Amino acid sequence: MFKPLKRSFFERNTLEVAPELLGKNIILRQSRKKERRGIIVEVEAYTNDDPACHAARGKTLRNEVMFGPGGFSYVYFIYGMYHCLNFVTEEEGIPGAVLIRALEIPDEDPRIASGPGKLCKHLKITKNHNKLDCCNEDSSLIVTNNNSNKKHCFPITQTQRIGISQASHYPWRWYIKDNPSVSKTIEKRV
Numbered sequence: 001m002f003k004p005l006k007r008s009f010f011e012r013n014t015l016e017v018a019p020e021l022l023g024k025n026i027i028l029r030q031s032r033k034k035e036r037r038g039i040i041v042e043v044e045a046y047t048n049d050d051p052a053c054h055a056a057r058g059k060t061l062r063n064e065v066m067f068g069p070g071g072f073s074y075v076y077f078i079y080g081m082y083h084c085l086n087f088v089t090e091e092e093g094i095p096g097a098v099l100i101r102a103l104e105i106p107d108e109d110p111r112i113a114s115g116p117g118k119l120c121k122h123l124k125i126t127k128n129h130n131k132l133d134c135c136n137e138d139s140s141l142i143v144t145n146n147n148s149n150k151k152h153c154f155p156i157t158q159t160q161r162i163g164i165s166q167a168s169h170y171p172w173r174w175y176i177k178d179n180p181s182v183s184k185t186i187e188k189r190v
Contacts, residue, residue: 002027004142007135010070014089014096017070018045019156019174021087021098021143028123029140036123038103038113039146042175042182044161046086048095052166055095066095071135075120075127082117085125087134087143102175102183110180118183 002025010017021040029035046053054063054076065074066088074086074097090096103113105122113119120126125141132141155177161168162184175182 002144007071018098041179042102044099045172073132075130083120084116104181115183
């Protein structure tokens with residue numbers, strides 16, 4: 001049985017949480033007997049004072065989960081075709097989130113979940129997965145440490161964000177260096 005990360009992990013500064021999510025597991029329970037797992041290999045951070053953040057212009061029905069406690073899922077639909085998975089960070093009232101850009105899915109093609117839209121499509125993550133408490137062990141979507149008690153050491157690359165038009169120069173994207181599941185690796189490093 002996998003134990004979800006504690007809420008205190010998420011209720012911290014978004015820029016600290018984001019790189020610490022690398023190497024963690026996402027477990028999506030699709031039924032009592034079927035679950036999918038992936039290792040987080042690429043993330044991007046979005047904060048309340050960030051013009052690219054959905055919460056930058058205030059609270060709406062779409063982004064209200066970002067204003068709640070950390071550790072909840074925030075799933076939105078873009079370009080009329082893709083869902084994107086985020087985890088809410090910061091304490092209640094301070095919006096922030098980390099976009100999961102890529103997962104490594106064990107025993108599958110490394111590119112199958114490289115990119116936020118591709119990973120949601122592959123895992124069948126939809127708006128039905130919005131506002132799930134990922135710190136509750138009974139939730140259908142949780143984030144866990146990896147199985148080993150050993151801390152995994154891997155090189156991390158920090159770069160500018162990609163795929164956005166505003167504040168793309170912010171160096172708030174992190175990924176596991178040389179991981180084949182990373183969505184895109186040709187960019188200016190910081």
